[in-house]
Amino acid sequence: MNRSAIMRAVPSRNTSAELKVRAILRTIMTGYRLHRSDIPGKPDIAFVGRRLAIFVHGCFWHGHDCKRGARAPKTNAEYWRAKIERNVARDALHQTALREQGWRALTIWECELSDADLVAVKLRSFIAAPETSVSQRESRALAPRPKARRGERSGLQR
Ligand SMILES: [Zn+2]
Numbered sequence: 001m002n003r004s005a006i007m008r009a010v011p012s013r014n015t016s017a018e019l020k021v022r023a024i025l026r027t028i029m030t031g032y033r034l035h036r037s038d039i040p041g042k043p044d045i046a047f048v049g050r051r052l053a054i055f056v057h058g059c060f061w062h063g064h065d066c067k068r069g070a071r072a073p074k075t076n077a078e079y080w081r082a083k084i085e086r087n088v089a090r091d092a093l094h095q096t097a098l099r100e101q102g103w104r105a106l107t108i109w110e111c112e113l114s115d116a117d118l119v120a121v122k123l124r125s126f127i128a129a130p131e132t133s134v135s136q137r138e139s140r141a142l143a144p145r146p147k148a149r150r151g152e153r154s155g156l157q158r
Helices: 003-009 016-026 077-100 110-114 116-128 132-142 147-157
Strands: 045-047 052-057 104-109
Touching (some): 016 110, 052 077, 077 104, 104 110, 104 116, 110 116
16 A cells, blocks of 8 residues: 555545535435434434444545455555454444434444445444334334234133
């Protein structure tokens, strides 16, 4: 990786990846806040009232499991590896802190932005999805009743 590629990998606000995600998001839901430092991990995008946090992560910088994330600089390889490992560990801590405070978090990876439609689907389902615990309860309620119960019911109808 050359110097300019490394410079591009340094995290910063309002990267082109972030701007792309925000452009897609505007077609789905507005009213988000950017880089709020009072939220764990200072999410790139947050719907504060609904406690939804969205991170836009560069694949190299955040150690994504993809081709771009696997790219390693030849010089100072150990330095970069350690730095990225720290970033990954910090990201995990932020995710835990968010969950503990009742937030849901979504990460959009830089490499995913080659398919804007897919990102739109991901954002839409994230925003629409109820909390996991609720959806589990709902799916149990919607599950077909055991046969014996149905028999009882039809017996009552007679
Ligand atoms: Zn990636």
